[in-house]
Amino acid sequence: MTAGHGGAAGDAVEHHPRHTLDEVIHSPVRLSVVAALSGVEKADFKTLRDTIELSDPTLSKQLTVLEAAGYVEISKERSGRRARTWVRLTSTGRDALVAHLDALRAIADLRLPPAPSPGT
Amino acid sequence: MSTDDTTARPAPSPAEATSALEHAARLAASTRTRGWRWVRLYLSGWAAASVGLVLALGLGGRIGFVVGMSAWAAIVTAGVTWAARQGSMAAGTRRRLVFGAGSWALVYGATLFVGLDRFAGDVTFWVPAALVSAVPLLLAAWLPAPRDAAATA
Numbered sequence: 001m002t003a004g005h006g007g008a009a010g011d012a013v014e015h016h017p018r019h020t021l022d023e024v025i026h027s028p029v030r031l032s033v034v035a036a037l038s039g040v041e042k043a044d045f046k047t048l049r050d051t052i053e054l055s056d057p058t059l060s061k062q063l064t065v066l067e068a069a070g071y072v073e074i075s076k077e078r079s080g081r082r083a084r085t086w087v088r089l090t091s092t093g094r095d096a097l098v099a100h101l102d103a104l105r106a107i108a109d110l111r112l113p114p115a116p117s118p119g120t
Numbered sequence: 121m122s123t124d125d126t127t128a129r130p131a132p133s134p135a136e137a138t139s140a141l142e143h144a145a146r147l148a149a150s151t152r153t154r155g156w157r158w159v160r161l162y163l164s165g166w167a168a169a170s171v172g173l174v175l176a177l178g179l180g181g182r183i184g185f186v187v188g189m190s191a192w193a194a195i196v197t198a199g200v201t202w203a204a205r206q207g208s209m210a211a212g213t214r215r216r217l218v219f220g221a222g223s224w225a226l227v228y229g230a231t232l233f234v235g236l237d238r239f240a241g242d243v244t245f246w247v248p249a250a251l252v253s254a255v256p257l258l259l260a261a262w263l264p265a266p267r268d269a270a271a272t273a
Contacts, residue, residue: 040155104137110134
């Protein structure tokens with residue numbers, strides 16, 4: 001963290017929007033998972049896998065991380081002889097996504113300061 | 121999880137942030153569309169089957185009853201099985217299905233109650249009645265979803 005840095009430079013560091021990026025969903029794959037889940041109440045493992053174009057083990061690993069962070073809920077349902085895994089974005093996960101996307105928007109809006117004019 | 125690349129990753133550039141935002145919005149829209157598509161198809165199919173069923177019951181006599189109810193049973197079984205296999209559920213889907221099924225049952229019940237007694241075989245009653253029986257399901261299917269608070273919007 002940058003707490004303790006004084007002065008304008010310290011403030012600039014402190015207020016850079018990258019500090020509000022969510023560390024869990026800073027990973028592009030995990031951002032894809034929570035973004036895909038944000039469009040629905042719940043989705044099953046296969047739908048998520050096909051939408052995000054991931055392998056089963058990769059998606060499974062990322063879901064474990066997201067579940068540990070409290071961002072998704074995972075439940076299993078029997079459908080006939082098959083068990084289906086459903087994934088749902090929690091309110092914590094949704095809040096984290098909103099905050100992360102706000103930070104990305106702020107970064108996207110960043111512009112370099114205009115170049116100093118000659119002679120100044 | 122001793123090593124996690126997320127903490128070491130540098131902040132994205134403005135262009136990368138824009139690209140990530142667009143990608144997130146695309147994924148959210150994709151699952152939302154997929155979640156709604158099957159609900160719309162399911163309710164529209166149910167509406168079409170309802171038109172056929174009401175016409176068969178009202179105009180087909182005893183044979184129409186047997187054929188209509190048999191076809192209905194097969195269609196309902198296939199529809200429910202198909203719906204249960206869908207892999208995503210848009211917000212509000214349950215509410216929409218309950219509204220469609222409940223209002224359809226009311227219209228269907230009232231139609232049979234009035235029509236079978238007084239208008240058996242009367243085309244001028246059963247054709248409009250069959251079309252009316254589809255209206256609740258089509259409304260449930262096609263009324264626009266309330267503006268959902270999509271995080272990626």
